[in-house]
Amino acid sequence: MQTRSRLASFCEHYSFVSFEEPKKIEDALKDSNWVNAMHDELNNFTRNQVWELVERPKNYNVIGTKWVFRDKQDQDGVVVRNKARLVAQGYTQVEGLDFGETYAPVVRLEAIRILLAYACDHNIKLYQMDVKSAFLNGYINELVYVEQPPGFEDDKKPNHVYKLKKALYGLKQAPRA
Amino acid sequence: MRKVDTTLFTKKLGNDLFVLQIYVDDIIFGSTNHDFCEEFGKMMAKEFEMSMIGELSYFLGLQIKQMKNDTFVSQGKYIKDMIKKFGLQEAKPMSTPMGTNDQLGNDASVNMIDQKLYWSMIRSLLYVTASRPDVMFSVCKCARYQASPRESHLKATKTILRYLKATHDVGLWYPKGLTLS
Numbered sequence: 363m364q365t366r367s368r369l370a371s372f373c374e375h376y377s378f379v380s381f382e383e384p385k386k387i388e389d390a391l392k393d394s395n396w397v398n399a400m401h402d403e404l405n406n407f408t409r410n411q412v413w414e415l416v417e418r419p420k421n422y423n424v425i426g427t428k429w430v431f432r433d434k435q436d437q438d439g440v441v442v443r444n445k446a447r448l449v450a451q452g453y454t455q456v457e458g459l460d461f462g463e464t465y466a467p468v469v470r471l472e473a474i475r476i477l478l479a480y481a482c483d484h485n486i487k488l489y490q491m492d493v494k495s496a497f498l499n500g501y502i503n504e505l506v507y508v509e510q511p512p513g514f515e516d517d518k519k520p521n522h523v524y525k526l527k528k529a530l531y532g533l534k535q536a537p538r539a
Numbered sequence: 540m541r542k543v544d545t546t547l548f549t550k551k552l553g554n555d556l557f558v559l560q561i562y563v564d565d566i567i568f569g570s571t572n573h574d575f576c577e578e579f580g581k582m583m584a585k586e587f588e589m590s591m592i593g594e595l596s597y598f599l600g601l602q603i604k605q606m607k608n609d610t611f612v613s614q615g616k617y618i619k620d621m622i623k624k625f626g627l628q629e630a631k632p633m634s635t636p637m638g639t640n641d642q643l644g645n646d647a648s649v650n651m652i653d654q655k656l657y658w659s660m661i662r663s664l665l666y667v668t669a670s671r672p673d674v675m676f677s678v679c680k681c682a683r684y685q686a687s688p689r690e691s692h693l694k695a696t697k698t699i700l701r702y703l704k705a706t707h708d709v710g711l712w713y714p715k716g717l718t719l720s
Contacts, residue, residue, distance in 0.1 A: 469546045469562050471599065471669045475612070475711070477547070477560055478603065481569055482610035482713040486558065488569040488595040488603075489576055493587045 383431050387512045390431055390446070399446035400429065404514060407448075413508070413524040415516060424507045424523050426451040427530075448511050450530040502529050567595055601670060602710075613710025614670045618703050621663045625700060632705030633698055637677040641695060649689050657688040660696050667703065670710045674699055 390396040407413060418424065427448055434443040481488050506526040516522060548559040555572040557579070566583070570576050580592050595603050600617040603610065622628060664678045677699050684692045 469560060471601075471666075473547065474560065474562075474567075474598065474601070475669065477558065477567070478610055478612060479713045481558070482605070482715055484556070484571060485715070486556070486569040486571055487573075487576075487605060488567055489580070489593065490565065490567050490595045490598060491580065491583065491589050491592040492566065493564040493589060 383433055387429055390429065391513050395444050396431060396446060399431075399444045400448075400511075400514065403446050403448055404511065410528065412528045412530070413526050415510075415519060415522045416507075416525045418521055418523050419507060422505075422507060423455065424509055425455060426509050427511050429512060447531060450506075450508050502526060562599065565598065567598065569595075600666065608715045610713040611710055612670050612713075613708060614667055615707045615710075618667060618707040621667070622700060622704050622707075624663070625660060625697075627697065627700055627704065630697070630701050630704065633701040634705060636674050636699045636702040637680070637695060638698075643680065643684060643692060643695055645684070645687065646689055646691065647687075649691075652688050652690055652693050654685070654688060657693060657696065658685055660693075660700070661685060664696070664699060671703070672711075673709070674703065 384390040384393070384396060390400070427450055430447045430449055432445045432447070433441045434445055478488070480486075507523045508526060508530065509523055510516060510520075546561045548561075550557040550559075552572075552575070555570060555575065557570040557572075557575050558568065559579075560567040568576065568579055570579075583589055584592070594605060596605075597603065597616075600614055602613050602615060604612075622630075661678070661682045664674065665682065668675045668678055677695070681692060681696045681699065
């Protein structure tokens, strides 16, 4: 169904977004929309002081990184934004060596239900908020090195790696951060 | 910090109570004293980059309506999405989740159906039981046959979905100040 608002939304975003989700980094690098999206993500890292470029450590597991490309859609299913996310290939991490516990506490749904009932009875009005890019806020305890992001390697220090101060998506320790 | 729910934090200040519940990057908070809420919101905004601060209305698929004298919790949107996911938009709505004489047995003579689809349906239905105790029995009954689901079990599961389709706006209602007597 094509409604007028949907059409308007479509026209509004038509020239600014790409419609294909690229599978490979080579394809993404050819499209300026996706290059912009990747720059956005890296700028985010710099702003949040996620990592620093250091020399490649000896005898230490360096974790690979990968770009994931996703289109964000609005409620009508129109693509409104291209989002590039850099993730760590956490499956190469070795338990005990690269990470300890990966348990993260989350609440049970029943507990939330009780909270709602309790709040209602005690005249408590509940509010909600969420933290932007939660993972980029958490510091990590272990020493973790990751490869430079594909397509955005430093020309002068191509063999350097990034030492992480905060967690990346995909890391085994990410949910704990 | 509480022992049972380790992500619930409470603070008592005189006669006022402040509660804080964290779900990864989502935060719920409230207090008997409104000033605490405002102060907390400001504090958090200073420390982290926050988006959307407002009255609790949608959390983990639960639609929450807080009114003056009552609170209403439902999962209408979740149910609608679920029905779409399993392609039952055109299915006929049902007025009950399960017939009184429906027999669900283990019939090894008929072929097994796609287990993954069955598991996925059960998992989605189990989440709905959070605000829908009325389907708890039938969902749990169907859940027992996950090891070797047959056509008859799938049919029963779809019946529950069709019942939910007809009653998607039903939910839990917490009226204030009612005591059990």
